[in-house]
Amino acid sequence: MAADPIAQFQIKKIVTLGHIGGHEIALTNSAVFMIAAVSLILGLIYLATTSRRLVPGRLQSVAELTYEFVANTVRSTAGTDGMRFFPLVFSLFTFVLVLNLLGMIPGFFTVTSHIAVTAALAVLVILVVIIYGIYKNGLKFFKLFWPSGVPLFIMPLITLIEVLSFLSRPLSLSVRLFANMLAGHITLKVFASFIGLLATSLGVAGWLIGILPFGMLIALTALEFLVAFLQAYVFTILTCLYLNDAIHPGH
Amino acid sequence: MATKAHTEVAGGKKAPFPPFQGETVASQLFWLAICFVVLYVGLSRMLLPRLSGVIAQRNDKIEGDLETASRFRNESEAAQVAYEKALADARAKAQALAAESQAKAAAAADAQRKQLEDGLKNKLEAAEKQIAATKTAAMSNVRGIAIDTAGLIVERLTGKAPAKQAVERAVDTALH
Incomplete structure (x- = not known):
């Protein structure tokens, strides 16, 4: 009985592929699940769009609903101009969502429970925001830190706060997703371990008392499915909000 | 799969x-x-x-269908308006026709009545004329008879025939 709640986050090397700048590049369980997620997303949407029926089947419905859902999110937060980032936002949403959901299958690895992955995605978003913001608006992009209609004497303070809040964005974006996944999976593991612990130490009585953590486990699993979706959505909608800053700087 | 580098059991040192x-x-x-x-x-x-x-295709299809439906509805509405107009026209025409024929019939009846009345009046006048002529003729006969009778009566009474002119004068004064 693997009672260690941390072991599930262990990245296991399958094959070492080589080294880049002294860093070992290996095919790991994390890589396998990333490849699986990408294959799943591309494969499912490919299958969903093969028949291109006017009255959609189940798979096509799901694909179209996801499309409309993300498109509406982008449109409502970043405006119609934001639709140029639709492929990026759609990729982020489906990637994070599928990785989160794959992690919910017992024994599967949760790629998004590693800060390296979530931070890389967050940095990607912020880089897109900064590069597009400057490309599109030039120096006007920095009006983001210079809100109009603020008295000059508190402007330094406001600017400082704005800069800090901007810098904290990638941090909050990555930590939120990573911490939610990590904490959720640890909690599930801990409650699941309780059942085994009770059963091995108390015998039949332990099995009976074990019903309590088992019920908790069921409730938590449902909650974790919600969290898996919600965190993907939160990541997406925050991405849209930040992109909106790049498209329309100046509050 | 637990390899040396990553697990916590590596030499008791906690990874x-x-x-x-x-x-x-x-x-x-x-x-x-x-x-x-x-x-x-x-x-x-x-x-x-x-x-x-796929989504755009469906939206186009729905939009097209809605457009077609609204076109059909407009057409049917136009047809209904045309139908109602035709009905109103026909009704007005029928009324006009009825009024005209009524007027014509009334005029014809009037003319006939007038003609009848004229005929009757003519006949009446002719009859009155005839009566007057008959009366005049009768009156002139009365005068002749009266002159003759008066002459004969005077002759019988006096035994002598009176002068014809005197009798005539006397009868005329008596008649008038």
Whole structure:
């Protein structure tokens, strides 16, 4: 009985592929699940769009609903101009969502429970925001830190706060997703371990008392499915909000 | 699969918390970059245009159908208006026709009555004339008879025939 709640986050090397700048590049369980997620997303949407029926089947419905859902999110937060980032936002949403959901299958690895992955995605978003913001608006992009209609004497303070809040964005974006996944999976593991612990130490009585953590486990699993979706959505909608800053700087 | 580098049992030394193990970061970023680029390119170049194409096609179809439906409705409304107008025209025409024929009939009846009345009046006048003529004729006969009778009576009484002119004068004064 693997009672260690941390072991599930262990990245296991399958094959070492080589080294880049002294860093070992290996095919790991994390890589396998990333490849699986990408294959799943591309494969499912490919299958969903093969028949291109006017009255959609189940798979096509799901694909179209996801499309409309993300498109509406982008449109409502970043405006119609934001639709140029639709492929990026759609990729982020489906990637994070599928990785989160794959992690919910017992024994599967949760790629998004590693800060390296979530931070890389967050940095990607912020880089897109900064590069597009400057490309599109030039120096006007920095009006983001210079809100109009603020008295000059508190402007330094406001600017400082704005800069800090901007810098904290990638941090909050990555930590939120990573911490939610990590904490959720640890909690599930801990409650699941309780059942085994009770059963091995108390015998039949332990099995009976074990019903309590088992019920908790069921409730938590449902909650974790919600969290898996919600965190993907939160990541997406925050991405849209930040992109909106790049498209329309100046509050 | 538990290899030496990553597990906590390596020589009793506790390995760092897995998400903070620096040596796994390079592999994660490497695969993340490949996977995300493949996903992004696959979605943006191929799958999302396909998906949006299907949705746009359906929206076009629905829009087209709605347009056709509204065109048909407009057509049927126009047809109804035309029908009602035709009906009103026909009704007005019928009324006009009825009024005309009524007027014609009334005029004809009037003319006939007038003609009848004229005929009757003519006949009446003719009859009155005839009566007057008959009366005049009768009156002139009366005078002749009266003159003759008066002459005979005077002759019988006096034994002598009176002068014809005197009798005539006497009868005339008596008659008038």
